[in-house]
Amino acid sequence: MVEQQLIKAAQSGDRDALITLLREIETHVYRTAYYILGNEQDAKDAAQEALIRIYKKINSYEEKAQFKTWVQRIVTNICIDKFRRTKATVSIEEHNMVFTSSGSVEDELMSSYVAKDIQDAIELLPEHHRAVVVLRYLQDFSYNEIADSLDLPLNTVKSYLFRARQQLQTLLQDYQKGGVRG
Numbered sequence: 001m002v003e004q005q006l007i008k009a010a011q012s013g014d015r016d017a018l019i020t021l022l023r024e025i026e027t028h029v030y031r032t033a034y035y036i037l038g039n040e041q042d043a044k045d046a047a048q049e050a051l052i053r054i055y056k057k058i059n060s061y062e063e064k065a066q067f068k069t070w071v072q073r074i075v076t077n078i079c080i081d082k083f084r085r086t087k088a089t090v091s092i093e094e095h096n097m098v099f100t101s102s103g104s105v106e107d108e109l110m111s112s113y114v115a116k117d118i119q120d121a122i123e124l125l126p127e128h129h130r131a132v133v134v135l136r137y138l139q140d141f142s143y144n145e146i147a148d149s150l151d152l153p154l155n156t157v158k159s160y161l162f163r164a165r166q167q168l169q170t171l172l173q174d175y176q177k178g179g180v181r182g
Helices: 002-011 015-037 040-060 067-086 105-124 127-138 143-150 154-171
Strands: none
Touching: 002 015, 002 040, 002 067, 015 040, 015 067, 015 127, 040 067, 067 127, 067 143, 105 127, 105 154, 127 143, 127 154, 143 154
Protein backbone atom coordinates (compact mmCIF):
# COMPACT_ATOMS: atom_id res chain seq x y z
CA MET A 1 0.00 0.00 0.00
CA VAL A 2 1.32 3.42 -0.98
CA GLU A 3 0.21 5.07 2.26
CA GLN A 4 2.14 2.57 4.37
CA GLN A 5 5.25 3.11 2.23
CA LEU A 6 4.95 6.86 2.71
CA ILE A 7 4.52 6.44 6.46
CA LYS A 8 7.60 4.22 6.73
CA ALA A 9 9.64 6.59 4.58
CA ALA A 10 8.46 9.58 6.66
CA GLN A 11 9.35 7.77 9.88
CA SER A 12 12.81 7.10 8.42
CA GLY A 13 13.34 10.82 7.92
CA ASP A 14 12.21 11.26 4.31
CA ARG A 15 10.88 14.82 4.42
CA ASP A 16 9.31 14.60 0.93
CA ALA A 17 7.35 11.51 1.93
CA LEU A 18 6.10 13.26 5.05
CA ILE A 19 5.01 16.33 3.08
CA THR A 20 3.23 14.12 0.53
CA LEU A 21 1.47 12.30 3.36
CA LEU A 22 0.39 15.56 4.99
CA ARG A 23 -0.95 16.89 1.69
CA GLU A 24 -3.03 13.73 1.24
CA ILE A 25 -4.72 14.14 4.62
CA GLU A 26 -5.03 17.92 4.94
CA THR A 27 -8.51 18.11 3.36
CA HIS A 28 -9.87 15.41 5.69
CA VAL A 29 -8.27 17.10 8.70
CA TYR A 30 -9.76 20.47 7.78
CA ARG A 31 -13.20 18.99 7.09
CA THR A 32 -13.31 17.32 10.49
CA ALA A 33 -12.16 20.49 12.22
CA TYR A 34 -14.70 22.60 10.34
CA TYR A 35 -17.66 20.43 11.21
CA ILE A 36 -16.68 20.12 14.85
CA LEU A 37 -15.79 23.77 15.43
CA GLY A 38 -18.31 25.34 13.08
CA ASN A 39 -16.32 28.15 11.54
CA GLU A 40 -13.61 28.55 8.96
CA GLN A 41 -10.95 30.39 10.96
CA ASP A 42 -11.05 28.05 13.97
CA ALA A 43 -11.04 25.08 11.61
CA LYS A 44 -7.97 26.40 9.78
CA ASP A 45 -6.17 26.96 13.09
CA ALA A 46 -7.07 23.50 14.39
CA ALA A 47 -6.15 21.82 11.10
CA GLN A 48 -2.79 23.57 11.05
CA GLU A 49 -2.15 22.58 14.66
CA ALA A 50 -3.12 18.98 13.87
CA LEU A 51 -0.84 18.82 10.81
CA ILE A 52 2.06 20.21 12.85
CA ARG A 53 1.40 17.66 15.58
CA ILE A 54 1.28 14.85 13.01
CA TYR A 55 4.52 16.17 11.50
CA LYS A 56 6.23 16.13 14.90
CA LYS A 57 4.78 12.82 16.07
CA ILE A 58 4.90 10.70 12.92
CA ASN A 59 7.47 8.46 14.61
CA SER A 60 5.00 7.67 17.41
CA TYR A 61 2.47 6.25 14.94
CA GLU A 62 2.25 2.49 15.29
CA GLU A 63 0.39 0.24 12.90
CA LYS A 64 -1.96 -0.95 15.66
CA ALA A 65 -4.55 1.50 14.36
CA GLN A 66 -5.24 2.65 10.83
CA PHE A 67 -3.39 5.83 9.92
CA LYS A 68 -6.64 7.73 9.24
CA THR A 69 -7.90 6.73 12.69
CA TRP A 70 -4.70 8.00 14.31
CA VAL A 71 -4.97 11.27 12.36
CA GLN A 72 -8.65 11.75 13.24
CA ARG A 73 -7.89 11.17 16.92
CA ILE A 74 -5.34 13.98 16.81
CA VAL A 75 -7.57 16.47 15.01
CA THR A 76 -10.65 15.60 17.06
CA ASN A 77 -8.78 15.99 20.34
CA ILE A 78 -7.41 19.37 19.23
CA CYS A 79 -10.91 20.51 18.25
CA ILE A 80 -12.47 19.34 21.48
CA ASP A 81 -9.73 21.08 23.49
CA LYS A 82 -10.26 24.27 21.47
CA PHE A 83 -14.03 23.97 21.88
CA ARG A 84 -13.66 23.57 25.65
CA ARG A 85 -11.29 26.53 25.90
CA THR A 86 -13.65 28.89 24.12
CA LYS A 87 -16.85 27.53 25.70
CA ALA A 88 -18.66 29.93 23.42
CA THR A 89 -21.25 29.03 20.88
CA VAL A 90 -19.80 29.50 17.45
CA SER A 91 -21.87 30.39 14.46
CA ILE A 92 -21.28 28.97 11.05
CA GLU A 93 -19.92 31.39 8.47
CA GLU A 94 -21.45 31.47 5.05
CA HIS A 95 -19.57 29.09 2.79
CA ASN A 96 -19.83 27.64 -0.66
CA MET A 97 -21.15 24.13 -0.92
CA VAL A 98 -21.46 21.93 -3.97
CA PHE A 99 -24.86 20.37 -4.53
CA THR A 100 -26.22 18.12 -7.17
CA SER A 101 -29.73 18.95 -8.18
CA SER A 102 -32.06 18.94 -11.12
CA GLY A 103 -30.51 22.24 -12.06
CA SER A 104 -33.30 24.59 -11.10
CA VAL A 105 -32.39 27.63 -9.03
CA GLU A 106 -35.21 26.82 -6.62
CA ASP A 107 -33.89 23.29 -6.01
CA GLU A 108 -30.36 24.57 -5.43
CA LEU A 109 -31.61 27.26 -3.06
CA MET A 110 -33.65 24.71 -1.07
CA SER A 111 -30.66 22.35 -0.95
CA SER A 112 -28.46 25.12 0.44
CA TYR A 113 -31.10 25.98 3.08
CA VAL A 114 -31.41 22.35 4.09
CA ALA A 115 -27.63 21.92 4.28
CA LYS A 116 -27.32 25.12 6.35
CA ASP A 117 -30.07 24.00 8.71
CA ILE A 118 -28.45 20.59 9.15
CA GLN A 119 -25.07 22.22 9.86
CA ASP A 120 -26.72 24.57 12.35
CA ALA A 121 -28.40 21.60 14.06
CA ILE A 122 -25.08 19.72 14.27
CA GLU A 123 -23.50 22.79 15.89
CA LEU A 124 -26.16 22.68 18.63
CA LEU A 125 -25.13 19.17 19.67
CA PRO A 126 -22.87 18.68 22.69
CA GLU A 127 -19.22 18.39 21.64
CA HIS A 128 -18.95 14.61 22.15
CA HIS A 129 -22.12 13.99 20.12
CA ARG A 130 -20.95 16.40 17.43
CA ALA A 131 -17.61 14.58 17.13
CA VAL A 132 -19.20 11.16 16.58
CA VAL A 133 -21.70 12.56 14.06
CA VAL A 134 -18.92 14.23 12.09
CA LEU A 135 -16.77 11.10 12.04
CA ARG A 136 -19.68 8.78 11.19
CA TYR A 137 -21.66 10.75 8.63
CA LEU A 138 -19.18 13.21 7.19
CA GLN A 139 -15.97 11.17 7.33
CA ASP A 140 -17.72 7.80 6.85
CA PHE A 141 -15.95 6.10 9.74
CA SER A 142 -17.16 2.77 11.08
CA TYR A 143 -18.22 2.53 14.72
CA ASN A 144 -14.94 0.80 15.54
CA GLU A 145 -12.90 3.50 13.80
CA ILE A 146 -14.77 6.17 15.76
CA ALA A 147 -14.13 4.33 19.00
CA ASP A 148 -10.43 4.12 18.15
CA SER A 149 -10.25 7.76 17.04
CA LEU A 150 -11.92 9.11 20.15
CA ASP A 151 -10.53 6.49 22.51
CA LEU A 152 -14.02 5.52 23.62
CA PRO A 153 -15.66 2.14 24.24
CA LEU A 154 -17.70 0.94 21.26
CA ASN A 155 -20.95 0.99 23.24
CA THR A 156 -20.33 4.62 24.20
CA VAL A 157 -19.94 5.52 20.53
CA LYS A 158 -23.21 3.76 19.73
CA SER A 159 -24.93 5.53 22.62
CA TYR A 160 -23.59 8.95 21.57
CA LEU A 161 -24.74 8.37 17.99
CA PHE A 162 -28.18 7.24 19.14
CA ARG A 163 -28.59 10.32 21.33
CA ALA A 164 -27.20 12.63 18.65
CA ARG A 165 -29.67 11.26 16.08
CA GLN A 166 -32.52 11.81 18.55
CA GLN A 167 -31.41 15.39 19.14
CA LEU A 168 -31.04 16.05 15.41
CA GLN A 169 -34.46 14.55 14.80
CA THR A 170 -35.95 16.97 17.33
CA LEU A 171 -34.01 19.93 15.96
CA LEU A 172 -35.04 19.15 12.39
CA GLN A 173 -38.64 18.11 13.06
CA ASP A 174 -40.03 20.76 10.68
CA TYR A 175 -38.45 18.87 7.77
CA GLN A 176 -40.08 15.63 8.88
CA LYS A 177 -43.47 17.34 8.78
CA GLY A 178 -42.83 18.60 5.28
CA GLY A 179 -42.12 22.12 6.51
CA VAL A 180 -39.51 24.40 5.13
CA ARG A 181 -37.06 26.90 6.54
CA GLY A 182 -38.91 29.94 7.81
